[in-house]
Amino acid sequence: MVLVLTGGHSGRGGDEDVQGYARTAVIATVPSESAARQELIKVSAYAAERWDFVQASGGNTSVKSADGTMYVKASGCTLADVAAGRGVAVVEYSSLRLGAAAAGSDALTEWDRKSTSASGHGEPRPTMELSLHGLLGCVVLHTHPLVANAFLCVEESRARIEEVVKDQSGHLYVPYAMPGLELGLALWRVLADGARAGDDVPKVIFLENHGVVVHGDSADDVIGAHERIIGALVDALGGEADRLRFRSEQADTAVPVDVVSAIRHAVPQRPALICIPADFPVAPGVLFPDAAVFCGPSAIVLDEDARRSAAGVQRLAAEYLAAWGQPARVWVCRDVALCSGANPGEARAVAEVWLAQQVVARLAGRVGRPRPLPGERVAQLLRSESEVYRREVAVRRGDHA
Ligand SMILES: [Zn+2]
Known part of the structure; x- marks a missing residue:
């Protein structure tokens, strides 16, 4: 893993003061395109085979490579496509890199608009949830797990899920926002408000009435963190919610x-x-x-x-x-x-x-x-x-x- 960015908030223009986690954002990357694509396949395959993690074309994944390119699931494709080496959109993120989480929300908005608008060359559009990926670490996995949504789709969901995961390493909670840029900006706000400067951004992020995002330095890192969270939630539901299957x-x-x-x-x-x-x-x-x-x-x-x-x-x-x-x-x-x-x-x-x-x-x-x-x-x-x-x-x- 190569460290390409440490901290600071240079490059923002006329935006809100940058603070919280955003002040010390660190983004690791993988060194080459082929390594990035391998990591993307690995993390996508993990979730693709589980209906209780992602349904239909829901959920998405991304990996950042050292040359300023992000490989991310294309809109409308499935994680099974990505696991098979298809359905990948390529996004330039070096303009965001000098900011990443340290960028202002204006920079995030501009980058998202540019990256998700149709290229006109028949190239796949990245997932509409792209802005989440731009804000987080090297490998990002976003899922819609049934057991997580059981907690995230109830009254006082934040308190209910925190009762379960309080013993795990840190997490963030993002109030409901429309998928897409609105959700990216909601995460940006949570990051900007977050904790003490210098803390790493927690690996697990809960999205109210929506799902889970896990990020880390490698596919293994992300899969491990996702497994631990799912395990804790399954245990809290009494175990029988494990590996629920689709039947028709x-x-x-x-x-x-x-x-x-x-x-x-x-x-x-x-x-x-x-x-x-x-x-x-x-x-x-x-x-x-x-x-x-x-x-x-x-x-x-x-x-x-x-x-x-x-x-x-x-x-x-x-x-x-x-x-x-x-x-x-x-x-x-x-x-x-x-x-x-x-x-x-x-x-x-x-x-x-x-x-x-x-x-x-x-x-x-x-x-x-x-x-x-x-x-x-x-x-x-x-x-x-x-x-x-x-x-x-x-x-x-x-x-x-
Ligand atoms: Zn989603």
């Missing part, structure tokens, strides 16, 4: 055929259907950003009447479209949920995220009172341009599974 079945076998065909008729633009268990109460609203982005603002619960007639299904579909301006993606029919998509890959992505939200809601009930995102936050997610881009890339690829 054929829609046609789990739901009466006439209901399936009524849904296909009512929402013809989403013909692919995947069926997952819904044998616990539907989550009380949207718990984390990807739930809104992938599954829409809510589900249609088919009551007895609707289940008996295609006209009933049609009526609920029309009411949903009128209320939300988009067709329904998830239909709950007794104890299963039908997750729909334009193609099987998209249906699978919706199913992964929907089931994740249901499991988080159930686990959160053991921690405290689940706290959905406020309505205006959900509306903001549904409007977001970068989310639309991410979903479109994912749909075009159609091969999440």
Whole structure:
């Protein structure tokens, strides 16, 4: 590892006073492009194989190399793509390097805008969560673990999670912010307010109603810290939350055929259907950003009447479209949920995220009172341009599974 930056706050222009962790930001890097790509593959592969860590195209990773280049997951791609050496965006970060966390928020904003805007050369856009990566160490892993979100999606989540991790080495807590630059700036503020000058930035960062970020000098370092946090949270939930798996079945076998065909008729633009268990109460609203982005603002619960007639299904579909301006993606029919998509890959992505939200809601009930995102936050997610881009890339690829 090569140390490329120590401290100071030169290079900021007309911005807030830089203090806290930001004053002594130190960024280690790996020495070459090939070493950076190897580290990126390693840390991505670790998370990619765990549905209980990342769902659909959620989560992201990055590695910084000594020449001022950052290798980061591309928007709309999966961590499995990155683990296979694909879906990587290359971002110049040397303009940020003289500042990194020590840069002012203006510098971060400018760098994020420049780096995430479409290049026009058909090159992959970096993840919309790029600004988080720019602020942190050499290797960065961001996940949406079910067990972490069980704590982060309840009332007083900060106190609840701190009860569990207080014996671990340091962590930071970032209040809810919209994924993207708003979240990067929220982290920047926490860093600027943070602790005594000279402390290292804690390796583990909790994001309210969202997930976890872990950073460090190497993939092994990051994987180790992520494992320790997950282990502590699983223990706190009583152990049975360990390694929760995704399960699905054929829609046609789990739901009466006439209901399936009524849904296909009512929402013809989403013909692919995947069926997952819904044998616990539907989550009380949207718990984390990807739930809104992938599954829409809510589900249609088919009551007895609707289940008996295609006209009933049609009526609920029309009411949903009128209320939300988009067709329904998830239909709950007794104890299963039908997750729909334009193609099987998209249906699978919706199913992964929907089931994740249901499991988080159930686990959160053991921690405290689940706290959905406020309505205006959900509306903001549904409007977001970068989310639309991410979903479109994912749909075009159609091969999440
Ligand atoms: Zn995220």
